[in-house]
Amino acid sequence: MTIAPEKTQLSTDTQIQLRIGDEWLAVCPLSRLTPGRGVAALLPDGRQAGLFLDRDGVPYAIDNRDPFTGAQVLARGLIGTAAGRPFVASPLLKQRFDLETGRCLDDETVSVTAYEVRLH
Amino acid sequence: MAAMSTPAITPTIVVVGHGMVGQRFLEALADRGVTDRARVVVLCEEPRPAYDRVRLTSYFSGNTPEDLSMVEAGFMEKHGIELHLGDPAESVDTAARTVTARSGLTLSYDTLVLATGSYPFVPPVPGKDAEGCFVYRTIEDLLAIEEYAKTARVGAVVGGGLLGLEAAGALKGLGLETHIVEFAPRLMPVQVDEGGGAALLRTIENMGLTVHTGVGTQEVTAGENGAVNGMALSDGSVLPTDLVVFSAGVRPRDQLARDAGLAVGERGGIVVDEQCRTSDPAVFAIGECALASDGRVYGLVAPGYEMAETAAAALEGEVSSFTGADTSTKLKLLGVDVASFGDAHGAADGCLDVVYSDSRAGVYKKLVIDPEGTLLGGILVGDAEAYGTLRAFTGSVPPVSPEQLVLPAGSGAPVALGPAALPDDAVVCSCHNVTKGTIRGAVTEHSCTTVPEVKKCTKAGTGCGSCVKVLGQLVNAELEAAGVEVDKGLCGCFAQTRQELYEIVRVLRITSYQELLDGHGREAARGTNGCEVCKPTVGSIIASLAPTIGASGYVLEGEQAALQDTNDHFLANLQKNGSYSIVPRIPGGEITPEKLIVIGEVARDFGLYTKITGGQRIDLFGARVDQLPQIWGRLVDAGFESGHAYGKALRTVKSCVGQTWCRYGVQDSVRMAIDLELRYRGLRSPHKLKSAVSGCQRECAEAQSKDFGVIATANGWNLYVGGNGGATPRHADLLAQDLSDAELVRLIDRFLMFYIRTADRLERTSTWLERIEGGLDHVRDVVVHDSLGICSELESLMADHVAGYRDEWAETLNDPERLLRFVSFVNAPDVPDPTVKFVPERDQVKPDLPLLSIRPLDEALEGTAAR
Numbered sequence: 001m002t003i004a005p006e007k008t009q010l011s012t013d014t015q016i017q018l019r020i021g022d023e024w025l026a027v028c029p030l031s032r033l034t035p036g037r038g039v040a041a042l043l044p045d046g047r048q049a050g051l052f053l054d055r056d057g058v059p060y061a062i063d064n065r066d067p068f069t070g071a072q073v074l075a076r077g078l079i080g081t082a083a084g085r086p087f088v089a090s091p092l093l094k095q096r097f098d099l100e101t102g103r104c105l106d107d108e109t110v111s112v113t114a115y116e117v118r119l120h
Numbered sequence: 121m122a123a124m125s126t127p128a129i130t131p132t133i134v135v136v137g138h139g140m141v142g143q144r145f146l147e148a149l150a151d152r153g154v155t156d157r158a159r160v161v162v163l164c165e166e167p168r169p170a171y172d173r174v175r176l177t178s179y180f181s182g183n184t185p186e187d188l189s190m191v192e193a194g195f196m197e198k199h200g201i202e203l204h205l206g207d208p209a210e211s212v213d214t215a216a217r218t219v220t221a222r223s224g225l226t227l228s229y230d231t232l233v234l235a236t237g238s239y240p241f242v243p244p245v246p247g248k249d250a251e252g253c254f255v256y257r258t259i260e261d262l263l264a265i266e267e268y269a270k271t272a273r274v275g276a277v278v279g280g281g282l283l284g285l286e287a288a289g290a291l292k293g294l295g296l297e298t299h300i301v302e303f304a305p306r307l308m309p310v311q312v313d314e315g316g317g318a319a320l321l322r323t324i325e326n327m328g329l330t331v332h333t334g335v336g337t338q339e340v341t342a343g344e345n346g347a348v349n350g351m352a353l354s355d356g357s358v359l360p361t362d363l364v365v366f367s368a369g370v371r372p373r374d375q376l377a378r379d380a381g382l383a384v385g386e387r388g389g390i391v392v393d394e395q396c397r398t399s400d401p402a403v404f405a406i407g408e409c410a411l412a413s414d415g416r417v418y419g420l421v422a423p424g425y426e427m428a429e430t431a432a433a434a435l436e437g438e439v440s441s442f443t444g445a446d447t448s449t450k451l452k453l454l455g456v457d458v459a460s461f462g463d464a465h466g467a468a469d470g471c472l473d474v475v476y477s478d479s480r481a482g483v484y485k486k487l488v489i490d491p492e493g494t495l496l497g498g499i500l501v502g503d504a505e506a507y508g509t510l511r512a513f514t515g516s517v518p519p520v521s522p523e524q525l526v527l528p529a530g531s532g533a534p535v536a537l538g539p540a541a542l543p544d545d546a547v548v549c550s551c552h553n554v555t556k557g558t559i560r561g562a563v564t565e566h567s568c569t570t571v572p573e574v575k576k577c578t579k580a581g582t583g584c585g586s587c588v589k590v591l592g593q594l595v596n597a598e599l600e601a602a603g604v605e606v607d608k609g610l611c612g613c614f615a616q617t618r619q620e621l622y623e624i625v626r627v628l629r630i631t632s633y634q635e636l637l638d639g640h641g642r643e644a645a646r647g648t649n650g651c652e653v654c655k656p657t658v659g660s661i662i663a664s665l666a667p668t669i670g671a672s673g674y675v676l677e678g679e680q681a682a683l684q685d686t687n688d689h690f691l692a693n694l695q696k697n698g699s700y701s702i703v704p705r706i707p708g709g710e711i712t713p714e715k716l717i718v719i720g721e722v723a724r725d726f727g728l729y730t731k732i733t734g735g736q737r738i739d740l741f742g743a744r745v746d747q748l749p750q751i752w753g754r755l756v757d758a759g760f761e762s763g764h765a766y767g768k769a770l771r772t773v774k775s776c777v778g779q780t781w782c783r784y785g786v787q788d789s790v791r792m793a794i795d796l797e798l799r800y801r802g803l804r805s806p807h808k809l810k811s812a813v814s815g816c817q818r819e820c821a822e823a824q825s826k827d828f829g830v831i832a833t834a835n836g837w838n839l840y841v842g843g844n845g846g847a848t849p850r851h852a853d854l855l856a857q858d859l860s861d862a863e864l865v866r867l868i869d870r871f872l873m874f875y876i877r878t879a880d881r882l883e884r885t886s887t888w889l890e891r892i893e894g895g896l897d898h899v900r901d902v903v904v905h906d907s908l909g910i911c912s913e914l915e916s917l918m919a920d921h922v923a924g925y926r927d928e929w930a931e932t933l934n935d936p937e938r939l940l941r942f943v944s945f946v947n948a949p950d951v952p953d954p955t956v957k958f959v960p961e962r963d964q965v966k967p968d969l970p971l972l973s974i975r976p977l978d979e980a981l982e983g984t985a986a987r
């Protein structure tokens with residue numbers, strides 16, 4: 001799930017927050033993200049998430065671990081749109097993952113965790 | 121098997137000679153099913169099955185004997201043909217109908233087919249058998265020449281005809297100082313007239329070959345060791361040489377037939393009738409050994425193929441005859457196009473010439489027409505673009521005036537007389553006698569959609585290859601007419617090719633991907649995030665053109681950062697465990713001990729795995745993303761910069777040590793390699809670019825396997841292009857010879873910019889050169905002869921690049937904003953990624969890979985990471 005923000009509301013100290021259980025975890029200021037790319041965040045339990053911003057400023061978050069190689073690299077992939085769905089392509093072997101659902105677009109048996117994100 | 125059901129009456133067909141025509145005859149038998157009904161035995165003198173003699177010389181440009189083979193794998197087995205290699209026929213008894221081979225094997229035949237070809241004529245001059253004298257006909261001849269040339273410095277070819285020039289080109293390519301001795305007053309006396317010979321002479325002399333016309337060879341002299349040391353010429357002069365190749369024409373091999381009492385012509389050749397039958401009705405003769413019913417011996421492969429078909433048809437009682445053939449030829453000799461077709465010398469009564477001649481450019485074109493305007497023939501030297509179409513128009517009145525057909529493109533009103541204008545019965549491929557109608561049929565009726573499919577279906581283009589260009593045009597025209605739309609678009613987001621996008625970006629000076637997508641993308645893709653295919657492609661186009669269109673040349677600037685593949689985004693190469701490797705540039709492979717020590721210290725201090733790469737430099741593996749800036753900092757301080765191992769950009773320019781140290785070197789190859797590497801560093805291109813410079817013909821830097829490779833000559837540099845290692849290796853083609861430093865650089869500037877402008881995404885120069893219409897010829901026309909008039913623009917694009925180059929590592933280090941990206945975690949900048957781990961191996965480290973719960977399923981995706 002994602003919540004599209006009103007662009008006009010954004011200010012320099014807008015934070016990206018990630019939902020972990022019932023808590024919203026503040027990750028970083030929005031300004032740290034480049035539209036079209038991602039960054040990695042360390043979660044309290046040691047897992048990693050990839051946070052992305054699309055060209056319209058909509059944020060997404062999925063697990064950072066590429067299930068095909070085991071490496072924590074999804075945040076370093078390129079994002080795009082396929083059949084209307086936003087995706088990130090793994091920088092290693094190029095499989096694409098739906099940024100909203102975590103589903104792998106190139107292998108339906110594979111998916112990664114998708115996180116809820118918001119701008120606050 | 122048919123033979124099983126009719127055991128008693130299986131006829132035997134014996135074929136003597138397994139050359140190009142012999143093989144074609146076997147195929148014609150197989151096509152007709154004769155091989156199922158008859159025993160077919162072939163006696164082959166050479167140690168290998170039939171190969172493509174026409175392309176013999178391509179052995180020197182990297183084609184192996186296997187590449188040249190004309191026999192499809194399994195052909196003999198499939199058709200039950202018995203092939204005896206290395207066992208020539210020695211005698212024929214026409215009364216008993218038997219053939220005896222050298223091994224003693226005696227075969228009874230019902231039908232005998234002689235396809236013994238020709239032998240090279242060696243003039244009976246004293247010394248002709250000295251060690252170091254060769255002929256040029258078989259693969260074995262070439263192997264012997266190649267071996268002998270290793271110890272030779274000078275070579276001479278006796279004969280300036282078509283084969284002589286080809287042999288001379290080969291000697292030159294082997295690094296010999298090469299001379300051509302021709303008795304006639306001009307080169308290629310049979311094919312071209314005086315004007316054409318003059319144009320050819322100038323071009324060939326410009327390539328550094330020495331031509332002696334109007335002189336004969338009187339004697340070959342040898343030293344005490346019996347090896348050739350010179351030639352005495354008829355003008356009294358002496359030509360010192362270490363090696364001699366005789367190429368003074370060929371003679372039909374008719375001795376076997378003579379001995380058997382068959383009729384032979386006064387000047388040789390086995391006499392045959394229109395069905396290719398000899399004076400004994402059970403014996404046929406085909407190919408170069410036959411004297412056809414029109415009284416001629418044909419020294420070309422196409423008429424031989426026609427004879428093969430005729431003889432096979434006659435065996436089956438079909439009506440077919442061979443009464444003579446077209447002797448049109450198009451050749452590329454030493455890189456010069458030479459073509460003649462129809463009545464090239466204007467032998468017909470009352471015929472008229474239209475001649476265009478430009479001695480400066482080495483171009484000569486002549487058309488022969490009759491008073492009614494019918495095209496009878498012609499000669500083209502230096503520019504044979506129009507050969508395919510002109511040949512097909514021979515015998516008819518072309519739709520435009522003859523002057524227009526010979527004027528060069530760009531002067532006056534050039535006409536591209538497209539193959540569309542050809543009638544359906546025009547022969548497009550004369551090697552296989554394929555008409556335009558047949559080619560169109562392949563597309564419309566046999567649903568071929570590509571040139572390779574049409575080649576397979578019709579055989580057109582599989583002979584000398586000179587018709588392939590016209591073939592491509594016909595296939596495309598036919599597809600378009602049939603409304604078949606081939607989506608040539610880059611990806612789901614853009615309907616344009618990379619080349620078209622390049623032009624849009626260049627002309628409209630578009631510096632933003634989003635602007636390009638929203639304004640020029642496919643309807644459905646506008647306003648979206650694009651995809652992982654077009655983003656890096658457009659990023660690369662913008663980077664290539666940056667200084668010219670006013671974009672930032674820095675690939676991490678603004679939106680450009682979002683377009684780069686992960687490697688370019690982090691200016692390092694991603695490895696399987698998420699760590700990166702770092703390759704500093706070492707121009708030309710030259711490095712001081714101090715710098716080597718710095719690399720060693722950096723590797724030691726950061727615990728990096730260190731390896732010499734296949735590209736003559738050093739790779740440091742296992743850096744975490746947060747370590748990259750610190751490592752670059754150390755390297756940049758010591759004078760290093762990025763080696764772009766991650767980019768679709770110039771990689772290395774390998775060098776050999778060259779003249780400075782090596783006893784064979786003839787130029788300073790290291791200096792040239794450094795100059796080139798520094799000039800083109802940072803240049804973003806459709807795929808990676810590799811180069812090398814060798815100090816002499818021994819080629820220790822392997823320049824001929826590079827996108828652009830340079831080999832030193834006594835007079836300067838030879839430039840080779842389109843080489844490739846990797847999955848589909850390709851030897852580079854010679855683009856130009858004996859260039860000065862400045863000429864070399866200028867030509868490479870143009871070549872690279874033309875490639876960047878016209879290649880597809882991830883298309884190396886090798887595949888580009890093979891794909892681009894007109895191939896190497898076209899590229900040479902554009903970058904050497906400036907046929908499109910764009911050379912000054914290409915040069916200025918490169919000048920902009922060179923002036924705008926900045927090191928990406930240093931630039932990033934100086935930019936605190938950007939440096940913020942080089943952290944493992946955005947919310948914990950000081951924490952290293954704990955999943956990037958290493959274990960020891962052979963005194964260094966290797967990745968400690970996480971256990972995988974899921975294995976990659978699609979093997980095909982492997983290795984595409986950097987593609």
Ligand code: SRM
Binds near residue numbers: 983985987
């Ligand atoms: C490091 C190195 C191997 C080594 O340890 O020696 C290497 C490593 C890779 N090569 Fe290579 N190649 C290396 C020399 C070569 C060479 C040898 C040479 O350059 O003389 C070749 C054959 C020559 C050629 O390219 O024509 C070579 C032909 C390839 C190809 C096939 C290209 C082709 O046209 O067929 C690929 C795949 C591709 O690019 O699509 C490739 C791709 C790669 C990739 C990018 C594969 C990948 O997807 O990860 C590797 C990443 C490099 C890295 O992570 O640092 N590498 N690769 C060499 C780096 C040389 C350097 O100093 O920059």
Ligand SMILES: Cc1cc2nc3c(=O)[nH]c(=O)nc-3n(C[C@H](O)[C@H](O)[C@H](O)COP(=O)(O)OP(=O)(O)OC[C@H]3O[C@@H](n4cnc5c(N)ncnc54)[C@H](O)[C@@H]3O)c2cc1C
Binds near residue numbers: 136174177235418
């Ligand atoms: C370097 C070169 C370039 C050429 N370029 C062109 C070109 O561009 N265009 C073109 O049309 N033509 C070209 N030709 C000519 C072309 O190769 C010949 O026309 C063609 O090969 C003739 O085929 P063939 O089968 O008649 O003879 P060959 O191909 O010569 O085959 C005859 C075979 O018979 C064998 N033989 C002879 N006697 C016996 C025996 N008693 N028993 C068993 N075997 C025997 C020979 O060893 C040989 O293998 C070129 C030739 C050369 C050498």
Ligand code: SF4
Binds near residue numbers: 779782814818820821
């Ligand atoms: S290519 Fe020639 S000059 Fe260079 S190292 Fe080899 S032998 Fe020496």
Ligand code: FES
Binds near residue numbers: 549580584586587588
């Ligand atoms: S004309 Fe030689 S292959 Fe077509």
